Amino acid sequence: MAQELLVISGKGGTGKTSVVGAFAALAEHKVLADCDVDAADLHLLLSPKVREAHDFSASKEALIHGEHCIGCERCIVVCRFDALSMVDGVAIVDPIACEGCGVCAHICPEGAITMEDVISGNWYLSETKYGPMVHAELGIAQENSGKLVALVRREAKKLAQRAGCKYVIIDGPPGIGCPVISAIAQVDLALIVSEPTAAGIHDLERVLALADHFGVETAAAINKYDLDLARTDQIEEYCRGRGTPVVGKIPFDEAVVKAVVEGVPLMAYDPDGQAAQEMRTMWMNVVEYLDAL
């Protein structure tokens, strides 16, 4: 069974994708999965060649057949999402506000509303220099990112089983909401990338509480740790107190940004730099942790 390693952060912009990019170059026998389907960036480091592209459709939207609408406004009364309004005696739908619940279609006495599938994104099976990758993009202002995350994870895991891979390395979304819940449930290890800032610590605490809620093993990494050594100590102490090992401390290193600008993993841009060395140590620590599970 392939083990799933999820890289998340709570707070955005702490360096998740740069860590996953480095791991992509360091790990053997793995499948990569970009589960930040709202704003997927891993492909910018790994330059995947798409082998298969699929539509993703998990939601429905109300469609009003205006010629049957009698303007009774029942649909407007029952809609809890303010998605319907009347224009010239005919109901119209705001597709962005529509939640896809279908209550309007059930209540319409004329059968003038039907619920139609919406293509809300795409997902891809791709090949990279570092191994196979599953990724996706959600349409703009679309719902159901949680379901798309679950699909990407499922496909990555299938691929890993088929190819006999050891790991699925997942680039996760920020926050603690629906897509993160989809990404974290039942992973083998969640690696949380934090930073020594007031906001970084606050968000680390919330994302660790989420991991506890789902009974998931955790490890932490502190990115740009030398930006504020006192706060780095504070994070380490907090993690020690709750039994979450700190597996890596990455210094602020302009090579990390430069690698992003070049569109390659840090290990390909500056393999001997300070940050790269620390990434290597961190990956070894993660492997040790995963082996012990």
Place this chain on the structure above:
Amino acid sequence: MILTVASGKGGTGKTTLAVNMALLLAETMPVALLDCDVEEPNAHLFLHPAIDACEPVTLPTPVVDEERCCGCGKCAAVCAFNAILVLGGRALTFPELCHGCGGCALLCPEGAVTEEPRGIGVIEAGWAEKVRFLHGRVDIGAPLAAPVAAAVRKRAQERQGLIIVDAPPGTSCPVVAAVKDSDYCLLVTEPTPFGLHDLQLAVGMARELQVPCGVVVNRVGLGDQQVAAYCASEGIPILLEIPFDRRYAECYARGGQLVREFPELRDKLRKLWLRIRMEVEGDGPGAAGH
């Protein structure tokens, strides 16, 4: 005026910009700050508001009266979110999947389904010096950030003056809840391929919602020129560039207020505000861009 600060990519400086604009502008006008990043709200860490009100955010969730339930399965057939199942003639509810549409209660032929409010988060309000402060926090493990973000955002209607909304990262439901019906959207980005890619998504969202937008580029000097080239080709105004400066990063790290420590940023943010006002009043260079 409702000014929303958003970004596709996380960690570009949304909260820093929102908080410091609020502090600066509140010196001369009524300002409210609404933190709609309900998954990871951070503005309070920089503003330290004295909270004077706290209320739960709830969603109506079905409760089935077993006496009246005939086991017909209508509720389960109606529910688009699999939050009710009927097994062996009994209705089972899964509240964490419920979106609160009310379909089950409305359409149950026996009137056996009623709704009860279920807590999914809280809203807190207070004052931080002259800034009226509001934020929401979704409960840990609750997948419904968008209704909590929308509940915070709705409170904008109660306020006069300038309302600055701090949006979550990304472009999906909770972000849409924050950005929708804003007078202007500031998109904060950084000059890297990640920043550019996610900015393009955020511009697409703002256009879909028909909210005019302008860009703030943060940490200029670390990165490349692609963001500027993109904005020029799309006719999106870059309203402010903030250079990378380790002192700013350190101030942010300890939860400090940039406008109190760096006078040069006061002038820049004041000018940013004047530019935004021009854009909203329709005589800025970006007015034709949407």
